[in-house]
Amino acid sequence: MTKTVNQKAWLLVLPVFLVVAFSAVLPLMTVVNYSMQDTFGNNQFFWNGIGWFQELLDPASQFGERFFDALWRNLLFSAVILAIEVPLGIAVALAMPREGRAVAFCLVVMALPLLIPWNVVGTIWQVFARGDIGLLGYLINRLGIDYNYAGSALAAWSTIVVMDVWHWTSLVALLCYAGLKSIPDAYYQAARIDGAGALAVFRTIQLPKMRRVLLIAVLLRFMDSFMIYTEPFVLTGGGPGNATTFLSIDLVKLALGQFDLGRAAAMSLVYNLIILATCWVFYTVMTNVDAGSRAAPAQSDPADAAGSSLPPAATVALDRRAA
């Protein structure tokens, strides 16, 4: 769709701009302010320049070591989560029933974990995985494995990973399912005529068509696991020791627990910059994928456009070309 240049459109965007600026820019300026100052209490602040940042980015200092530990721990967690949830989500999406009431039933059950408050997710697993009153913990202990998520780092990690898989795989699955739905039947018929097996169909038809939604799924899962706070906080409180202290948990401890404003602010800014940079890379790749699929000569098939906009737009474009 061609867009007309109209600077008055800013008036329509202005309310959103003001609200988001109020709740994003204003607080961030406070953070920038704190990150450059030191305080000895009593609301008296002293200029500290880039001191906090130097300490934060120096792995030799105590604070820097703590930050990098949490950062690597969090990156490892995100990597594990992506490695499990993305393939599993694709598998579940492929296993969705084709039609009938079963579809609605599966959709509702799958969406359920997404709408449970995050601390309740933590509570559910806290109860479910306990050795004395939880089914999972009881069964594992009965198998002869010593399992206690409050005691061993490995048990805590695996519980949090399983919990996150339980919580968020459905999001990946629903996104992939939506991507699969946009593939017209003609593709499958053509594949059948060519005698393509299930694997070939997956590799040459389904996977390329899911590229865009998969990209979004990876972005969302990376971002959300990178700023995970509530679920592990409820389940393990960051322990045992520091084994499950991810970046957000560490930051909240620093800011709201110890009121170490300068260090917390410096850490917030670096944390935010990492996220902003990742987000930008994904956004650029995504717009390129969009532009690529629009410019491709295969534009005459509506499925390509269906991924990026709604079917009506594609149909209209086709009608226009026909006329």
Place this chain on the structure above:
Amino acid sequence: MRGRNVVMTLYLLFLMLPIYWLVNMSLKTNQEITTGLTLWPRDITFANYVRIFTDPSWYGGYLNSLTYVGINTVLSIGLALPAAYAFSRYRFIGDKHLFFWLLSNRMAPPAVFALPFFNLYSAVGLFDTPWSVALAHCLFNVPLAVWILEGFMSGVPREIDETAAIDGYGFPRFFVRIFMPLIASGIGVAAFFCFMFSWVELLLARTLTSVNAKPIAATMTRTVSAAGMDWGLLAAAGVLTIVPGALVIWFVRNYIAKGFALGRV
């Protein structure tokens, strides 16, 4: 075919089992919970639920949560509608940068904003009111709503705008009377996701409230008492937080796939 059904059944079982365990526990007495593992409640009790529905400090938490979620959803959709229209129809200076900036806020970690929000809303006198939480959640819900609505609006052909203008509709009248009904399902999907992300968030909601506007999620931490954990009560409160979400899913079940089809969550 067989393999697919097995995968799906196993996955659904995996999803339902922990929830079943919570429901199971909420119907037991604390004595039964702590003395041994039973797969279903031996003598069903509704005492935990009765206590939540009769104690104002418990059911008040639900009302507080629903209040700020409601305010936030209305606010987010109301603000996002005109902005999404602008993004889907016009080009203007800085539009792409503005769009990316909005999106980046969807990804911003709440932990970064907890402390400055606390300062900000205390300074303007909104601390411990539903408004503070509703406004704070706008940080990620307004960009989300703009993103989803923009996708739906781009699907409506421009010719409709032009025809309406020729027919003598002014912009506000055209927008409310003709355009909004056309994207009704889009508004529904956007409202669903706003509800969802405001309902599940805890860190900001807990930081910005103390007594009067305390959300249910924060009330739940009270079940630790001198006599140990009140597991049954905790489980019952947890089950009740799942109910609103389940209801909302049921109403939008036919649109969920469509919302996800945009890949804009």
